[in-house]
Amino acid sequence: xxxxxxxxxxxxxxxxxxxxxxxxxxxxxxxxxxxxxxxxxxxxxxxxxxxxxxxxxxxxxxxxxxxxxxxxxxxxxxxxxxxxxxxxxxxxxxxxxxxxxxxxxxxxxxxxxxxxxxxxxxxxxxxxxxxxxxxxxxxxxxxxxxxxxxxxxxxxxxxxxxxxxxxxxxxxxxxxxxxxxxxxxxxxxxxxxxxxxxxxxxxxxxxxxxxxxxxxxxxxxxxxxxxxxxxxxxxxxxxxxxxxxxxxxxxxxxxxxxxxxxxxxxxxxxxxxxxxxxxxxxxxxxxxxxxxxxxxxxxxxxxxxxxxxxxxxxxxxxxxxxxxxxxxxxxxxxxxxxxxxxxxxxxxxxxxxxxxxxxxxxxxxxxxxxxxxxxxxxxxxxxxxxxxxxxxxxxxxxxxxxxxxxxxxxxxxxxxxxxxxxxxxxxxxxxxxxxxxxxxxxxxxxxxxxxxxxxxxxxxxxxxxxxxxxxxxxxxxxxxxxxxxxxxxxxxxxxxxxxxxxxxxxxxxxxxxxxxxxxxxxxxxxxxxxxxxxxxxxxxxxxxxxxxxxxxxxxxxxxxxxxxxxxxxxxxxxxxxxxxxxxxxxxxxxxxxxxxxxxxxxxxxxxxxxxxxxxxxxxxxxxxxx
Amino acid sequence: xxxxxxxxxxxxxxxxxxxxxxxxxxxxxxxxxxxxxxxxxxxxxxxxxxxxxxxxxxxxxxxxxxxxxxxxxxxxxxxxxxxxxxxxxxxxxxxxxxxxxxxxxxxxxxxxxxxxxxxxxxxxxxxxxxxxxxxxxxxxxxxxxxxxxxxxxxxxxxxxxxxxxxxxxxxxxxxxxxxxxxxxxxxxxxxxxxxxxxxxxxxxxxxxxxxxxxxxxxxxxxxxxxxxxxxxxxxxxxxxxxxxxxxxxxxxxxxx
Numbered sequence: 001x002x003x004x005x006x007x008x009x010x011x012x013x014x015x016x017x018x019x020x021x022x023x024x025x026x027x028x029x030x031x032x033x034x035x036x037x038x039x040x041x042x043x044x045x046x047x048x049x050x051x052x053x054x055x056x057x058x059x060x061x062x063x064x065x066x067x068x069x070x071x072x073x074x075x076x077x078x079x080x081x082x083x084x085x086x087x088x089x090x091x092x093x094x095x096x097x098x099x100x101x102x103x104x105x106x107x108x109x110x111x112x113x114x115x116x117x118x119x120x121x122x123x124x125x126x127x128x129x130x131x132x133x134x135x136x137x138x139x140x141x142x143x144x145x146x147x148x149x150x151x152x153x154x155x156x157x158x159x160x161x162x163x164x165x166x167x168x169x170x171x172x173x174x175x176x177x178x179x180x181x182x183x184x185x186x187x188x189x190x191x192x193x194x195x196x197x198x199x200x201x202x203x204x205x206x207x208x209x210x211x212x213x214x215x216x217x218x219x220x221x222x223x224x225x226x227x228x229x230x231x232x233x234x235x236x237x238x239x240x241x242x243x244x245x246x247x248x249x250x251x252x253x254x255x256x257x258x259x260x261x262x263x264x265x266x267x268x269x270x271x272x273x274x275x276x277x278x279x280x281x282x283x284x285x286x287x288x289x290x291x292x293x294x295x296x297x298x299x300x301x302x303x304x305x306x307x308x309x310x311x312x313x314x315x316x317x318x319x320x321x322x323x324x325x326x327x328x329x330x331x332x333x334x335x336x337x338x339x340x341x342x343x344x345x346x347x348x349x350x351x352x353x354x355x356x357x358x359x360x361x362x363x364x365x366x367x368x369x370x371x372x373x374x375x376x377x378x379x380x381x382x383x384x385x386x387x388x389x390x391x392x393x394x395x396x397x398x399x400x401x402x403x404x405x406x407x408x409x410x411x412x413x414x415x416x417x418x419x420x421x422x423x424x425x426x427x428x429x430x431x432x433x434x435x436x437x438x439x440x441x442x443x444x445x446x447x448x449x450x451x452x453x454x455x456x457x458x459x460x461x462x463x464x465x466x467x468x469x470x471x472x473x474x475x476x477x478x479x480x481x482x483x484x485x486x487x488x489x490x491x492x493x494x495x496x497x498x499x500x501x502x503x504x505x506x507x508x509x510x511x512x513x514x515x516x517x518x519x520x521x522x523x524x525x526x527x528x529x530x531x532x533x534x535x536x537x538x539x540x541x542x543x544x545x546x547x548x549x550x551x552x553x554x555x556x557x558x559x560x561x562x563x564x565x566x567x568x569x570x571x572x573x574x575x576x577x578x579x580x581x582x583x584x585x586x587x588x589x590x591x592x593x594x595x596x597x598x599x600x601x602x603x604x605x606x607x608x609x610x611x612x613x614x615x616x617x618x619x620x621x622x623x624x625x626x
Numbered sequence: 627x628x629x630x631x632x633x634x635x636x637x638x639x640x641x642x643x644x645x646x647x648x649x650x651x652x653x654x655x656x657x658x659x660x661x662x663x664x665x666x667x668x669x670x671x672x673x674x675x676x677x678x679x680x681x682x683x684x685x686x687x688x689x690x691x692x693x694x695x696x697x698x699x700x701x702x703x704x705x706x707x708x709x710x711x712x713x714x715x716x717x718x719x720x721x722x723x724x725x726x727x728x729x730x731x732x733x734x735x736x737x738x739x740x741x742x743x744x745x746x747x748x749x750x751x752x753x754x755x756x757x758x759x760x761x762x763x764x765x766x767x768x769x770x771x772x773x774x775x776x777x778x779x780x781x782x783x784x785x786x787x788x789x790x791x792x793x794x795x796x797x798x799x800x801x802x803x804x805x806x807x808x809x810x811x812x813x814x815x816x817x818x819x820x821x822x823x824x825x826x827x828x829x830x831x832x833x834x835x836x837x838x839x840x841x842x843x844x845x846x847x848x849x850x851x852x853x854x855x856x857x858x859x860x861x862x863x864x865x866x867x868x869x870x871x872x873x874x875x876x877x878x879x880x881x882x
Contacts, residue, residue, distance in 0.1 A: 366727040367737055379731035387719035390760065455715035458679055460732045461705030611697050615681050622713075 058141020074287030151301030161312035380470025465607025499582035660830035708777030
């Protein structure tokens with residue numbers, strides 16, 4: 001009878017993984033293969049170095065260290081491991097298909113066998129290869145100092161089981177949910193967004209903390225007040241210089257003593273908080289156990305081992321149950337199975353038939369006319385806009401300007417600077433440029449996001465210039481909408497002159513059109529394939545990537561003309577020829593009209609260029625992924 | 627009779643591999659042309675070149691009298707051609723109705739006409755109940771039907787169909803066959819590739835057979851059959867006789 005899984009299966013499975021990787025490398029070209037080989041070699045070398053370094057740290061440096069030091073070192077290691085592990089998880093999530101059972105179950109392996117193989121293959125990750133040896137080195141180094149640390153070894157094993165099993169369960173659950181393709185992409189976006197926000201949390205916390213530190217350092221304020229008092233007394237000759245020096249030494253000593261007490265209090269508070277957090281969060285049981293072992297108490301470590309192993313085993317069991325339920329078709333993601341929706345009767349369906357035809361609501365947007373542009377440019381714009389609104393990866397992309405606005409906004413609001421009136425419009429232009437910067441990925445590779453859909457443009461009889469105009473207009477509501485918000489935000493933070501504020505809007509259009517012209521060139525010249533549902537170019541070649549970087553670097557030059565009106569107004573005011581006139585507004589309006597005509601003219605030429613290169617682009621964006 | 631498709635020494639290389647070798651296609655207007663060949667013979671490469679999805683390495687192509695090498699004429703030809711490409715090329719994030727509206731407007735079809743035709747096509751192809759789903763949620767068969775609807779919507783003079791019946795259920799298959807027969811009867815042209823010889827035999831008036839990149843036969847169906855079946859003639863032209871007679875002795879031994 002065939003066993004669930006045997007050594008031959010395991011070898012075959014690892015061989016398969018290996019061949020897939022090798023073939024993927026071959027496809028990426030020699031430069032890519034060399035680069036990845038260097039990265040892989042560096043990862044192995046790093047793992048060895050980290051093992052040795054942490055072994056020595058455990059053996060020599062932490063021999064007489066306090067338990068708190070053990071706790072901090074282990075916490076840092078665990079946090080770093082989990083951070084990189086999560087990055088790996090999110091990356092895999094974007095790439096992963098649904099549970100690949102159908103690829104294996106027709107072979108002579110059982111469901112349990114496939115499950116085990118899948119789980120084992122999930123362990124082959126960069127974070128485990130690098131941080132596993134580091135944690136092992138630290139544990140072994142500690143063991144070399146005393147047998148109490150022996151409890152750290154099973155604790156480490158249980159910790160790794162818990163993390164890998166829990167994430168495997170999570171991935172399996174998500175993969176089962178993602179059988180529905182529409183939901184799949186939403187899940188990827190939601191998980192990635194949560195991850196990005198989690199990463200940003202320390203940053204925001206740091207901003208708040210430094211603000212509080214700045215405001216709440218009462219000790220320093222009191223010291224400064226006392227210093228000012230004795231300075232005044234010295235000047236008023238109430239103190240002799242000798243008395244002044246003695247008093248100052250006394251104050252310094254008292255201040256340092258208070259500081260020391262404060263530091264110790266904070267340290268104790270930190271230790272208390274850390275211990276509570278470590279106790280409440282299971283990954284913290286490893287540092288807690290290691291710290292207790294350093295005090296010669298192996299019990300917390302053993303209890304931690306038990307707890308972590310239990311969680312790991314339960315997770316694996318749950319993951320297996322999900323796999324079975326998925327396989328047997330009883331997976332419902334926690335909801336009751338619903339009967340199939342009642343089909344619409346033929347008569348009702350025929351209500352849409354000719355004559356009586358009433359378009360579905362969803363179709364209305366795509367039937368709209370847009371002024372001043374051709375029918376084909378209009379439909380490309382409307383369909384593109386509709387598609388962008390529904391693409392979760394684009395929503396994710398739009399999240400970056402919002403995050404930037406929050407981070408930079410917090411920095412700006414915290415600072416107490418008051419920029420001159422003439423500089424404030426520059427801040428608005430800067431904010432707009434930042435918005436555009438985050439869109440290079442999307443607009444600079446617009447055909448890459450069409451994927452196989454680009455074939456429709458190749459097959460279509462539309463002028464290629466119209467296609468470019470339509471595609472640029474599709475992104476415009478998002479780019480200009482966010483740009484307008486940024487300008488309003490800048491106006492709220494640093495009020496501009498009303499005419500400067502008004503000028504920011506035609507400037508925004510100028511900026512966007514100039515940006516589009518450059519991004520169109522990039523899309524035509526350096527298209528990159530983008531895997532479905534992701535933002536990440538796949539199998540990207542070196543030259544297109546460098547060209548995308550080049551646009552990022554050259555963006556200030558590309559959008560430079562938008563600053564000309566402001567520059568001219570500054571010149572007029574500086575020369576004293578006139579002040580307070582809305583020169584910038586008038587010139588910005590004129591420039592905007594000029595740029596619109598220039599854009600239309602150049603987009604036509606870009607269309608001819610696009611037609612001459614469309615087959616090359618098609619080849620790149622529809623290349624089969626592994 | 628004028629030609630819907632005409633090629634002169636149409637050739638395509640992939641590196642050193644010659645996928646299509648100087649073929650001379652002649653497809654008359656108003657014919658139902660079946661383009662046959664074994665896997666990897668060059669059928670899809672030819673259809674891709676004729677629809678402008680792939681550039682030829684050498685040779686000339688004329689579709690509806692337009693020279694595809696001239697970018698302006700190529701666009702004119704495309705405005706009168708409908709295509710179901712090999713991998714369908716749909717936009718994932720549009721519903722069926724939205725996608726068809728998009729196609730109709732790209733071909734400058736008036737909006738009222740688009741609306742009317744969409745209703746008819748969705749009903750005929752049994753997609754009316756699914757029109758609100760995004761195309762990414764469609765099964766392969768549904769995607770194929772939608773691609774056919776998109777190809778027909780602009781009311782083209784010439785249809786290029788790459789395996790149009792693959793993955794389509796029997797009821798819809800029958801509807802498509804009737805529809806295509808009517809399409810040809812009014813004087814339009816269909817250029818079709820299919821592996822199902824029975825369908826080709828039922829529908830096509832003319833057949834071309836391509837083997838290893840070379841056009842080995844091109845004539846009316848009756849002329850090709852010469853009293854035999856299309857399958858026999860195809861196997862003969864494709865050089866499959868030796869293969870079908872080959873035996874695997876270990877499979878004929880006793881079961882393990």
